[in-house]
Amino acid sequence: MLVDLGAFIGYFTLYAGALDHDVLAVEPFNSSFKRLRQGLRLNDFPASIKLLNKAVSNKRSFVRMGKNQKHNLGNMQVNSEEDIDDRKIALKNDMIETVTMNDLVEYINIKQAIIKMDIEGYECKAMEMSTTFFQEVFVPFIFMEWLIIRTNMNSNETACTWKDARKLVNYLTGLGYTPFAYHPMFKLLDPNDVLDWEIDDIFWQHKNARSLLPYINLLRKTK
8 A cells, every 4th residue: 555645646646556556645735636636537546545635744733835846836835834723714714634644544444555755844743643653554665755854954944853853763763764865776874864864855664674675786787
């Protein structure tokens, strides 16, 4: 199963669905979510692909979304997060409801899943409320965007400061994950040097997962 956090218009979701995998796709931005849903309809994908029009955070609340980069349609970020008691008022004002990773367990009926996480710097917050998720679901691999985190970690206004980034890395390594950089191709990263990771994406591999390194080495030889 694929848990696609920050699914955008569904590149990974549609690909996984085409290979007959179950998918939980979570996308907060309404226009992207509508395109994702339309893509599933046009391609007649099965009900095993579940869609959730919400944002992932460390608590249940409401957020306002906005574009982070003018020329990147997929680069939407949370502009503000608010605690509002009246759900109807929040949704009427174009706010997006948030869930935690622990909340996602109720949408998953399979005990093993791969996570793809591209939630524009909210990765740190999402991981704060994920203990139950990792207890209930074995996740052999996590594919995580790191660009927004490393770019903004020294700002006081970011959702993932350098302290939060350290906490995230310590949390995942404590769960048995090892970080690799995508480029250079799956280079092993030192968790102690997290502030110096000049990379855009991270591949996390669990200690009990079947290693992908033999396949990666084969790809290296063919280049």
